[in-house]
Amino acid sequence: MIDDDALVWFAEIARDLASQPSEQAVLDRVVELAVEVIDGCDDAGILLLHHKRDVATAASSSRRVRDSDAEQARLREGPCFDAALNTAPWHNKVYRSEDTATEPRWPKYMPRARELGIGSMLGFQLYNTQESFGAMDLYGHRRHAFDVTTERQGWVLASHAAVALTSARTDEQLRTAIATRQEIGQASGILMERHGLSGEAAFTVLKRTSQDNNIKLRTVAEEVVRTGRLPGT
CATH class of the missing domain: 3.30.450.40 (GAF domain)
Structure with a gap:
């Protein structure tokens, strides 16, 4: 007891x-x-x-x-x-x-x-x-x-x-996932506005950049939000 x-x-x-x-x-x-x-x-x-x-x-x-x-x-x-x-x-x-x-x-x-x-x-x-x-x-x-x-x-x-x-x-992990989703959304929005891309096309560009440069997707998104440019360009 x-x-x-x-x-x-x-x-x-x-x-x-x-x-x-x-x-x-x-x-x-x-x-x-x-x-x-x-x-x-x-x-x-x-x-x-x-x-x-x-x-x-x-x-x-x-x-x-x-x-x-x-x-x-x-x-x-x-x-x-x-x-x-x-x-x-x-x-x-x-x-x-x-x-x-x-x-x-x-x-x-x-x-x-x-x-x-x-x-x-x-x-x-x-x-x-x-x-x-x-x-x-x-x-x-x-x-x-x-x-x-x-x-x-x-x-x-x-x-x-x-x-x-x-x-x-x-x-x-949940907070990180939410923050990552927000960063990716902002980065996609920047690419859509600057290059006339659709939402799906902008996200594809982010993923391709991540894979080609062996960089995490969130890091790519952060770079776009911070500088307006994709890493490596």
Whole structure:
């Protein structure tokens, strides 16, 4: 049975993340919440892995987090690196290292973690798509900073973060699509007026220019709106 305080906590996190205006704002707020509400969490970050190769720190609470991500990227191992790549069922996508001094896993990364002042770590997968992978990383300066309770707290935050990120990404894609449609409409109108083209013919010119120059259609439209000329002419 979940008590009333826990239910309120769940609701507050959901509302907080849902109110963020962009995907980056969600990522930044997740990091802030992790340090604020999860017991033993001194630092937090979001690690992104593109095409299983390129690692980036999307949000972080300190330089320590960014350095840790860089080391995991260089060594191709670590709790957060593995959490991002994990393809196991959701409940198995959590990695907890209670003591970096005695942790037998990730033998190349753990000495660097200790040098960075990291005593304990938690890694949670946020999402896993064909092109990108994301993990939430929690760091404790002392050993045994995390236990089963804090792992559950982190899992709840990561779950809410995953939902909020999906929503924010969908909203941004919709706004981008609308903006692109408006740019293309304006560019088509300019070509129609200047060259006496029909709407269909003007759009065909934009598409052909995009294909011939290997430029995104929106970029072509932006250039026409900004300069009145097609790129490459």
